[in-house]
Amino acid sequence: MSGHSHAKTILHKKQITDQKRGKIFSKLARQILVAAKEKGGNPETNSILRLAIEQAKKYNMPKDNIDRAIKKGTGELKEEEKLEGVIYEAYGPGGTAIIIEGITDNKNRTLGEIKQILTQHQGKLTKEGAIKWLFERKGCIVVDVKIQMPDAKTKEDLELTAIEAGAQDIYWQEDFLDIYTKPEELEQVKKNLEKQDIKIESASLDWVAKEEIEKDEKIENSCEKLFEALDDNDAVQEIYSNLKL
Numbered sequence: 460m461s462g463h464s465h466a467k468t469i470l471h472k473k474q475i476t477d478q479k480r481g482k483i484f485s486k487l488a489r490q491i492l493v494a495a496k497e498k499g500g501n502p503e504t505n506s507i508l509r510l511a512i513e514q515a516k517k518y519n520m521p522k523d524n525i526d527r528a529i530k531k532g533t534g535e536l537k538e539e540e541k542l543e544g545v546i547y548e549a550y551g552p553g554g555t556a557i558i559i560e561g562i563t564d565n566k567n568r569t570l571g572e573i574k575q576i577l578t579q580h581q582g583k584l585t586k587e588g589a590i591k592w593l594f595e596r597k598g599c600i601v602v603d604v605k606i607q608m609p610d611a612k613t614k615e616d617l618e619l620t621a622i623e624a625g626a627q628d629i630y631w632q633e634d635f636l637d638i639y640t641k642p643e644e645l646e647q648v649k650k651n652l653e654k655q656d657i658k659i660e661s662a663s664l665d666w667v668a669k670e671e672i673e674k675d676e677k678i679e680n681s682c683e684k685l686f687e688a689l690d691d692n693d694a695v696q697e698i699y700s701n702l703k704l
Contacts, residue, residue: 480518486696487515488528489562493542495532506646510662517661540564545694547573548590552581552681556590556701558666563694572692580685593701594666597627598645600638600652601660617657624651632704635660639667668701678702 494508502509508529515525530536545566547559563569574584604617614631621629621638625648628639640648642664649662682702689695 482691482693483518484515484520484524485693486562487511487518487520488524489542490696491515491525491528492532492538493544493562495529496542500529500533500535507664510664513659514661514663545569548585548587549573549577549582550585550590551577551685551700551702553672553675553678555672555678555682556593556668557582557685558590558594558699559689559695560666560697560699561692561694562696569692569694572694573689576685576688576692580688581681582685591666593670594668594699596642597665597667598640598642598648598662599665599667600640600645600649600662602636602638602652602657603660604634604636606658606660620652620655620657624648624655624657665697666699668699671701671703674703 490511491508494505494511498505498507500508502512512525527536531538542562542564543566545561545563547561547570549557549559551557559573561569561573577583602617602621604614607617614636617636618629621636624638625640625644626638627641627644630637630639638648638652645662645664649659652659679702682700686698686700689698
């Protein structure tokens, strides 16, 4: 099983340029703001906010940026733009099923931009519910085997530790282990791993494909171009597909 977002996969494989880092900071700030607006600014009681803050720290996002985003979300600072979450369902090249999550200050504009990107890359938007049933909502914890302590370095050790911590499923992408959990068990499994001195690369709630389609080189290349174009859009936060990695 595969399924954490295309954006995370790309970040594993590519050097992050300053321009890309600035875009990531902007997207993370939006994510933090919306999480704080929806469920409060205390990361101790708001697990979505806590995960967003942890992710921001992974990219060395300045603390002032994080604090400012939280205060905008809670209303302590005036919010220049009214942000809200959006989700789109689409077909991509070769019938690939795609879920696009975003945060925008203008739903109509973003909808038009997403439609245009899809049209330019052999894709099309679908009605709500046409794609989502092909996916499951799951917790996803990513572990990089290369940064673990020497006594926890082997893939076999990490697999066993993940299972003992409560993993529902596991999947390798080169040196990265994706650990899947039930959504409500994400935080507990993460804590169990940390108690075993496992360093977490990221933890999030993802859309995971129930079944994947086998990739072929032409479809994969076309999808990569589509995903890159979507990722360049300021409103797009995450991109999920059922294309086998």
